[in-house]
Amino acid sequence: MYFKGAGGANTKRHLWGWALPSSTSTGFIASKSGALICCRGRLSSTVFTSIRTSGSGIRCRRRLRMSINAAATESLQRGIAEFYDKSSGVWEDIWGDHMHHGFYEPESDASLSDHRAAQIRMIEESLRFASLSDDSLKKPKSIVDVGCGIGGSSRYLARKYGANCQGITLSPVQAQRARELATVQGLADKVSFQVADALNQPFPDGQFDLVWSMESGEHMPDKTKFVNELARVAAPGGTIIIVTWCHRDLSPSEESLRPEEKALLNKICNAYYLPAWCSTADYVKLLQSLSLEDIKAADWSQYVAPFWPAVIKSALTWKGITSLLRSGWKTIRGAFAMPLMIKGYKKGLIKFAIITCRKPA
């Protein structure tokens, strides 16, 4: 997300809800353009004037720490919350209670009927990658689901391990729905949900044997703080699992992505309230800097590639179209961004990554 923030003058106008980036290659802001369009002028220009840019030639750590002020963060949070408040119902209606990619055989032709099994497989493969144990003494007893959506992972993990699971989400609508589903599924004793910020988790240190972040990292404007919080709330000996979209690793001679790559990511960011992208290598460096152990990372792009065409197919059904039309502009814009995701994957720009590690005992 590469805007030069200086009031209205340098900020390009918006076309059909996609912000066009300025030519600068540095500086990060929370994606506000979507909120601008949809809030119909409710947003003031102060968001842009108060954004600082980082200079060019920035090092990895500074690149990950966005220079955005608290007002912009709160605005991003509202945008994310609203996006999920509005689109959650549509998603659940068509895709069920897991709001993450399915794990497929590469090159397979996935259809809607396969998706639930694939979404569950994604959870299981992630646990396996992290070498999590089923053993009754070693299995996790206390789990946090960071960016829990409507609680699909929380309920699955609580059921699987007989563990207690706390889920956090910015969306009050999702938290309520998550709670309803837990009650209906007889899991209200084991899972509970809070509206909270992953960058300021409302838990004391060292609470959780398993810290789970399934496709929520993309929404975090400050990856350093995000990872710090994951590590902080992990219990000694606990496991951290991050499954997230990243951009390709930069080569040693590169300071940043190419302009056309940034432009593509920009468009996607606006539609999904994604404030910043980093690479898998960036995550690994962050985890290393916190002295976490047994760090593993993998590129799972090939296993999720069949997902987006399947989503598009479902969106183009009668049910899909009518649901989208009922759910409002932000959801529709999210739907329009799906071909951009496919383009990003095909170009090797967007990676679906898993990164896991352990907190020292």
Next chain:
Amino acid sequence: MRLLTHNMLSSNIKGVTNGFPLRIEVEKMVEKEVELNMDFLKNMFAKVEWRALVEASRSMGYSELPDEADSSMLDSDEFLRKFHHALLELHLEEGALVCPETGRKFPVNKGIPNMLLHEDEV
């Protein structure tokens, strides 16, 4: 919100050194019956901050928990039932969780606590 959840929440407002436990303000509470699961209770016992649970359950109108507890008490059915009841069956539906240092109230609506911080608290 169950008291198990309350036992895991703390105030992380900037500058607060000890934001645990949060005080409970009850506007509406309900009791929900939940099946007792011994393994789950034993696992949770190891993680629970006992004094905080006792105080929290008293603020919800339940005073049956002993002031102190150790794991040998898990052999007693009666203790298990009381522990189970306090931990999982008392629900705060409407009210607030209050930061012990700043007095800031985190609202609880329809059983869901909202722990989001304001701009100046981060």
